[in-house]
């Protein structure tokens with residue numbers, strides 16, 4: 001019996017996971033099988049992860065978003081970590097990476113796997129360093145032991161920093177920000193201390209054996225990703241990418257699924273180049289990118305700087321986007337940061353899917369636009385990427401139930417609501433004359449359009465729309481209307 005999804009696919013078998021993925025993506029199961037067989041897509045699904053609802057990562061499928069969570073020495077209880085996990089999934093993470101470095105790592109990881117409907121990813125090197133006490137004291141035996149244990153626990157994919165080689169290290173000497181990947185800096189320090197090749201590279205075939213046994217998917221780490229625009233697309237980054245291409249093919253020889261991680265910080269005019277190069281060098285293996293941030297000057301807003309790059313990467317063919325929160329470079333994200341980061345990345349992913357004409361992607365936009373033009377506020381909120389945020393913002397100024405029937409919002413106001421004016425003109429066949437009439441402004445009290453849009457009975461006059469500041473004086477009952 002096939003041990004991995006790729007092995008089954010190569011044998012011509014459509015697995016239950018492939019059937020489920022096809023259903024979720026509105027694709028033919030045979031297409032899913034062929035994509036997995038050719039290594040163009042992965043289904044991270046550890047045989048020991050019973051709670052998983054299988055999903056697929058590949059450039060022909062909907063772009064996915066990962067959220068990182070994890071404890072530190074200060075916060076290490078299972079409930080807190082599970083709460084973070086829940087928040088990430090609630091706000092739309094397709095996979096969750098547990099990057100914990102604190103206490104109780106095994107118990108927390110097992111809790112994640114036990115409860116998670118989405119794939120769990122880890123960076124096992126972090127646990128190995130924690131157990132060894134320092135990067136230099138990590139051994140090849142310890143790396144294999146930690147990785148096998150995490151595989152047995154049900155982790156679906158692991159970042160493995162096997163692509164950074166001793167001969168790459170001098171190439172980073174002229175960089176502005178050196179090696180910014182945590183795993184990369186650990187491996188570099190190990191190689192310098194031992195005068196040996198990267199230990200993960202040395203044991204790579206044994207790793208493939210472990211991954212094949214449990215069907216763990218490689219996420220080949222980009223240890224030399226650029227940490228600033230000045231270092232983007234340099235010799236070090238692309239030398240490591242060549243090694244990642246070789247490691248991809250070696251994993252495929254073992255019937256192991258692979259995706260490849262990418263940068264980082266890249267200016268807009270070179271984002272597509274990065275995706276195209278990875279796709280060529282790694283024979284189409286799915287590209288999993290962090291951002292990239294397209295400028296370095298906006299700490300506090302790096303969910304935006306990176307979502308711009310992520311949208312461009314998605315359009316160019318990246319398969320999964322690792323989210324960045326507003327706290328990037330500054331501190332540990334709180335729940336609201338996770339929410340903002342995931343919203344930014346789901347926008348980037350969806351924008352890429354629309355641009356690439358993924359099945360059903362544009363339907364979402366069209367449905368929301370129709371609800372918007374129909375002034376169907378409840379439907380607009382329901383369809384919104386973040387329904388709670390959309391409703392909250394609308395209700396800050398127009399909170400009452402009655403305003404869910406209104407044909408305007410407080411942005412343009414009742415008199416100047418362009419969609420309402422447009423609809424009136426079309427209904428009355430007066431598109432031409434309306435323009436003329438507006439030269440002198442629309443009379444709110446007497447125009448037919450204003451009549452239609454007057455707030456429903458029982459509320460204040462439209463001229464008394466409340467501001468946020470005087471909401472306590474607002475006479476209409478605030479309603480949690482649905």
Ligand code: SF4
Nearest residue numbers: 409411412417418419
């Ligand atoms: S008032 Fe302006 S923003 Fe609000 S619904 Fe009308 S056109 Fe749209």
